[in-house]
Amino acid sequence: MIKSISTGRTQQGYFSPVEKQMFGAALLADPDTSSPFSDVLSIAESGCSSSLLQQLTSVTKRFRHLKPEQYLLRQQDQFDSLFVVKKGALKSYRLTPEGEEIVTGFYMEGDVIGAGGLGNHKHFYSVVALEPSSLYEIPFAKLLQQSAMEPIVQQLMLKLLSQEMQADQSLRLIQLKQVKAAIASLILNIANRLTATQITLPMSRVDIANLLGVASETVCREFTRLQKQGLLSVNRKHIVINDLPQLQLAAGGDCY
Amino acid sequence: MIKSISTGRTQQGYFSPVEKQMFGAALLADPDTSSPFSDVLSIAESGCSSSLLQQLTSVTKRFRHLKPEQYLLRQQDQFDSLFVVKKGALKSYRLTPEGEEIVTGFYMEGDVIGAGGLGNHKHFYSVVALEPSSLYEIPFAKLLQQSAMEPIVQQLMLKLLSQEMQADQSLRLIQLKQVKAAIASLILNIANRLTATQITLPMSRVDIANLLGVASETVCREFTRLQKQGLLSVNRKHIVINDLPQLQLAAGGDCY
DNA sequence: CGTACGTTTGAGGGATATCAAATGTGGTGG
């Protein structure tokens, strides 16, 4: 457990800011249990009680289970549902006209996937599992067809969208950093989510490179450099954080 | 008028993709006129007719007029309203802990501002006018309090959010390009919006640099280089497109 | 055991940053 990393805030797509409540954990509460909803009341930031979650869990139509390299959805797929990651890790990406992969996000427990496709009823990226994963499926399109949506559900929807928006913003900010700082941020973020100083990355060096828009060799070299400086121990995908304060410093502060 | 640039799609924050209808123009229709709504029926992508616009215009509480360097909103401001640009140009930005400005978007006619703040009721960037601007104000927070929102208005809201999301995505993709390609994309985008081969940039070189995450000198040099290659004529903020096909090529295709 | 693939390391080149200075340009006050 890392005390100083864990700020008690939920991250979206690895890079979300600002949320103060364990928002993701809320949705992760098993739909057929009834008690753990108390965490969640703050979602709508009103006293709206558990009806919100009941609404949601009642519309969580089914679950999806994916093996590594299986696709959750593909670019240009019709938008039908939102997904919330229950367990596992996934990446989303687009292809350039030249066929290069541009990774647009990583998703772990509690993250919401697919909100961006809502506007024009098409997803604009593909999502594939990096490890065995299970997800909640929320039939969003169906919700929209209802003549009048419960206001509290509306608020949740909007919150989901807004969260994905902020995740995108954060990702943009990461990309502006130097590679070393970006990687430090990435490691800190994952460690934060898993509340562990010792993590196993779900994604490859190439995936990280494609997220940051740099060459995979550069990612390797920066990992090596962070290790030589004593901040990390790196062995393939196994990472151990050795000097947390220095790593935070290298990340340029996790302030954004 | 540039034929080949004008694809008839609306851009959001300069970089939005995908929208096929003149979405912005819809909202720009003067609220007290009654006819020019026909363009707009496609917004909700159903045959929902003009009730949508009536809803919207009925809630467009008031207008905001800003002189250059006046602020529309500030980071951490409470979220109350969405804004739609009627005329002018604005930029949004955040400050790094070191006080550097990170430009998060430019906004022109028809663009929507502020959707990202919806989730946690706070705006996460400041927005300032680059030139004399006027905006529609949509009291969004108030809309949310209504016990049941018209489904068609819900759809519009979601579309607005989704559009801002796609704009963010597009911006990320731009940032991954080389500076030359990014600048070419920027010019093409503005020219596209204004349907003119001859444009006056509303933003400074520094603003562009802060958007792309590069040094302002680099932006200058790339402008110069594009001019030397005969693609553009550059005089301060006055830009003339001389070789459209080549410029599109330099942008890496406007495919994303 | 061997192959396939992801990772790591090396050398050289290109793109961009940084520091510095020159050049306009618009605005302000005389």
Place this chain on the structure above:
DNA sequence: CCACCACATTTGATATCCCTCAAACGTACG
């Protein structure tokens, strides 16, 4: 209307970061 100042833009020289091509190295998997 002109002189001057403040500021944005442009250009130059050098340093740094990152890319590209290449090869070596492990590690997992058949």
